[in-house]
Amino acid sequence: MARQATxxxxxxxxxxxxxxxxxxNARRIELAEAALETLGELGFARTSLREIAQNSAFTxxxxxxxxxxxxxxxxxxxxxxxAKCVTRYDEVVTTARSRDELTEGFLAKLxxxxxxxxxxxxLWYDLRSxxxxxxxxxxxxxxxxxxxxxxxxxxxxRYAELGNRKPASSPAALYALFDGLFQSALLRHLASDEKAxxxxxxxxxxxxxxxx
Amino acid sequence: MARQATxxxxxxxxxxxxxxxxxxNARRIELAEAALETLGELGFARTSLREIAQNSAFTxxxxxxxxxxxxxxxxxxxxxxxAKCVTRYDEVVTTARSRDELTEGFLAKLxxxxxxxxxxxxLWYDLRSxxxxxxxxxxxxxxxxxxxxxxxxxxxxRYAELGNRKPASSPAALYALFDGLFQSALLRHLASDEKAxxxxxxxxxxxxxxxx
DNA sequence: CAGCCGTCTTGACGGTTGTCCAAATTATTG
DNA sequence: CAATAATTTGGACAACCGTCAAGACGGCTG
Numbered sequence: 001m002a003r004q005a006t007x008x009x010x011x012x013x014x015x016x017x018x019x020x021x022x023x024x025n026a027r028r029i030e031l032a033e034a035a036l037e038t039l040g041e042l043g044f045a046r047t048s049l050r051e052i053a054q055n056s057a058f059t060x061x062x063x064x065x066x067x068x069x070x071x072x073x074x075x076x077x078x079x080x081x082x083a084k085c086v087t088r089y090d091e092v093v094t095t096a097r098s099r100d101e102l103t104e105g106f107l108a109k110l111x112x113x114x115x116x117x118x119x120x121x122x123l124w125y126d127l128r129s130x131x132x133x134x135x136x137x138x139x140x141x142x143x144x145x146x147x148x149x150x151x152x153x154x155x156x157x158r159y160a161e162l163g164n165r166k167p168a169s170s171p172a173a174l175y176a177l178f179d180g181l182f183q184s185a186l187l188r189h190l191a192s193d194e195k196a197x198x199x200x201x202x203x204x205x206x207x208x209x210x211x212x
Numbered sequence: 213m214a215r216q217a218t219x220x221x222x223x224x225x226x227x228x229x230x231x232x233x234x235x236x237n238a239r240r241i242e243l244a245e246a247a248l249e250t251l252g253e254l255g256f257a258r259t260s261l262r263e264i265a266q267n268s269a270f271t272x273x274x275x276x277x278x279x280x281x282x283x284x285x286x287x288x289x290x291x292x293x294x295a296k297c298v299t300r301y302d303e304v305v306t307t308a309r310s311r312d313e314l315t316e317g318f319l320a321k322l323x324x325x326x327x328x329x330x331x332x333x334x335l336w337y338d339l340r341s342x343x344x345x346x347x348x349x350x351x352x353x354x355x356x357x358x359x360x361x362x363x364x365x366x367x368x369x370r371y372a373e374l375g376n377r378k379p380a381s382s383p384a385a386l387y388a389l390f391d392g393l394f395q396s397a398l399l400r401h402l403a404s405d406e407k408a409x410x411x412x413x414x415x416x417x418x419x420x421x422x423x424x
Numbered sequence: 425c426a427g428c429c430g431t432c433t434t435g436a437c438g439g440t441t442g443t444c445c446a447a448a449t450t451a452t453t454g
Numbered sequence: 455c456a457a458t459a460a461t462t463t464g465g466a467c468a469a470c471c472g473t474c475a476a477g478a479c480g481g482c483t484g
Binding site: 260262272273276281 | 470471472473474
């Protein structure tokens with residue numbers, strides 16, 4: 001094992017070790033990213049390590065070298081997915097100069113996300129459900145959920161601010177609302193319901209002034 | 213095959229045939245109910261037909277006799293689950309004579325559901341996520357989702373009625389909100405977060421007057 | 425009672441799974 | 455350049471999966 005016991009017999013400098021650790025971790029992320037491709041396509045239940053390997057440039061042995069376990073791999077995937085996801089609307093929030101501008105920017109990104117990244121998002125909902133069964137997932141999933149709640153809250157407070165108001169509901173309720181709407185829209189969209197996206201946009205457009 | 217081709221050569225009376233069909237279907241439901249036990253424990257991804265059989269009084273062959281497929285079995289489970297679920301709050305809705313009575317009755321049932329039937333509900337969220345990958349699930353899942361939305365809507369309209377008002381939001385938004393809150397609370401509850409239930413109740417108690 | 429039919433059991437099948445490992449390859453060090 | 459460590463490979467393994475089929479069981483009908 002390479003990255004295991006860093007006990008007494010370490011003659012390398014600390015700098016060299018952290019460098020190696022970084023390289024090791026970069027490789028892990030590289031593998032996780034490749035795994036996400038297949039996971040998004042097939043879902044957690046149907047995805048095997050071999051399938052992941054076959055759909056990527058790596059052999060299945062490498063995955064076992066970098067990850068102690070299948071759960072370890074998927075946990076890494078989830079954690080990596082988080083970073084991408086949470087900043088999605090930040091640019092819109094910081095650049096928008098009016099309520100309308102924020103609304104339209106938010107809606108545009110929402111629609112684009114639903115259409116272009118449907119696979120990644122269904123994986124998120126899949127893994128969040130898995131966390132209800134598999135304790136190993138819970139910590140990461142709860143953490144991501146918190147981040148997403150904070151993301152929605154940033155949008156809401158900015159929207160309220162632009163109207164000199166304050167959000168009328170709690171961060172938890174607001175996130176629950178948007179998450180529920182998005183989840184429902186995603187399922188309908190994947191079921192080829194062409195009204196899924198416009199319905200979602202209409203609903204959010206109607207809702208935003210109500211809440212803030 | 214028993215229940216397949218009912219072509220030309222049927223000498224039995226229609227009455228006898230429907231009787232047999234009913235018996236056949238009752239058995240299916242019996243098996244589905246047994247399967248739900250294991251599915252609720254392990255989740256879709258980890259549940260095999262053999263595991264279902266071993267945790268029940270049936271052999272794995274019976275399941276293949278009554279269900280053409282693993283998906284067929286699970287579809288039947290989902291459909292059966294629906295009937296149980298959708299009427300849960302109906303008694304409270306019809307008997308409540310005041311807003312407070314409805315609120316307290318609803319909250320009590322909500323808390324009980326979250327605590328006593330956590331396993332069934334995590335399975336529901338699991339299968340709904342599976343529907344995003346597996347087209348065979350979509351029809352049933354979308355149908356159940358509609359039923360649940362209607363269930364929430366019955367509560368909301370009754371609550372509004374008792375205050376001589378009308379609900380301020382759409383059925384879809386309302387369902388999304390409650391579903392999102394419940395899902396989040398369920399995950400926290402399963403992660404042994406003792407504040408999950410009271411937090412949910414507080415949130416709903418605060419939300420109800422806002423919405424209607 | 426004999427024969428049939430619906431029901432159920434049991435074991436087997438090919439394929440896939442996660443895991444592990446020994447050997448090959450590449451990088452890094454002395 | 456040697457030698458040591460890190461990385462990668464691809465095959466082997468037992469266990470498990472969904473599916474199937476041959477046959478046993480038991481009740482009903484003729």
